Amino acid sequence: MQKWIPSIIVMAGIFYMSSRTSAELNHMFPFFEDLNWGHLVAYFILSMTFMYAFVGKFSLKKSMVLAVIFSVIYGFTDEWHQMYVPGRTPDIHDIVNDFIGATLGSFIYYLWLVKKLKHK
Template sequence: MQTQATSSSKPPRPLLRWLPAILVMAAIFALSSRTGGQLDTWLPWFQDLFPGLTSFNPVHYFAYFGLSVAFAIGFGFSRLNVSRGLAVILLCVAYGATDEWHQSFVPLRSPDVNDLLHDGIGAAAAVILLWLWRFARMRRGSRNYSRS
């Protein structure tokens, strides 16, 4: 009697594509678990580096830009059409809403609708840049095929 190869011990490739999203969400959760006092130690340094950003926390843009790219990896870059792009943005905003709710339980932190807006802008910026990159690659590829 033959036994099947133990291919079940290796996770399927599509599941591995979602690993970056899980890691980015874990990092966002860990950062949002920090108290306001802990965040005040490095946020002023960043705002000193960029003086025009005193009333603005760019971390939301960067974090949700990264989460958006990670979700796009999960869906597969080549399949990032308009509906999947909108799904990526909605997933990011939904995760941002849960993150803001989570912050309501962290000392010296509070939920902020403006942070959720910044999360959505960061996610949308990533999707738009990915679409532009994909479009440029497709266009460059079609030019390579048209040459004789």
């Protein structure tokens, strides 16, 4: 169960950020003109936390696939949640960026683990 704590923390952070209005987010992150970068980064990190939770229970490749799937599923729930936040709307482009971030994050974590295992 402890291996899930990082995922829960990241998901809570994503939920919190999704609860902010567009104006609040622009004030919090003025360097992100378009928060699609935020989706890419958030889901990059989320997929790594899922990888951390899955490794040891599944093979590395299966862990990587599951991390991407779980991240994208959470991305869909995030977009659904945004339907109820003033000034926010669901956007398929956000899901695409969630997928790209999740894929990159889990793949980099996978490569790091493979390298780590080769050095043992």
